[in-house]
Amino acid sequence: MAFIIINVIFCLSFLVFAYLNLNDIDWYLWVPIYVAVAACCGLACFGMYYPNVYLGLTAFYLIYAVKLFFEKDGVKDWIVKYRTPSLVETMQAEKPFIENTREFFGLLIISAALIIDYFVVMHI
Template sequence: MKLFNIAFCILFVISAAVQYNDADPYIWIPLYLYGAWLCYEAAKGRCRPRAYGAGIFVYLLFILYFLFFKQGVIDWFQYHPAKDLVKSMKADRPWIEETREVMGLTILIAVLAINWIASKPRRIPSA
């Protein structure tokens, strides 16, 4: 788990760094840095189950916002092939940017969920 968390800590810091020229960096930089901080803490052996839960909750709220109040993600699922998301780094269509943002949030949720599950004490059945 230590290597897992170090790798994702680095990836989330890089993800935060590339958000500086985004239209709304004040949202995305803290979101990615929060995930990086939790991975750093987990790599140091400090598990924070409440912080994992809080992060997952906030990330889920953002995903729900994108699904119900923005049309881009749903448009992509219905009308566009997956290759359009990675064809170029330029997000010239709103559905490209929004879908990439939801995918980033999904990765954050998955990593925090893995850490949360790993932080639960194991019960060994008695014989």
């Protein structure tokens, strides 16, 4: 039962995140990212599991996260060069390193949700 509740929360959260990204410049990337993981979590609520999809999406998201970490004005620069300024002062990310860092952490959250589902499914 807890597994279903967690997946309902994940599914609804990721759908809200997809909706909030509709007005972003790179909506064409982030809306499908959030909708894909929302679909996986939503389907898991109904007992439909696709472990290979979880692994494929997780691999894609983590590779993209690594890219965001090391690129110019990425997470590494946010830590080393800019000394970790607040990510939540304003929701308008005027600085690329803030946007890249937020996206990085979003990808980690998404990956965590998929990994949780994958390991729970493997033990069902």
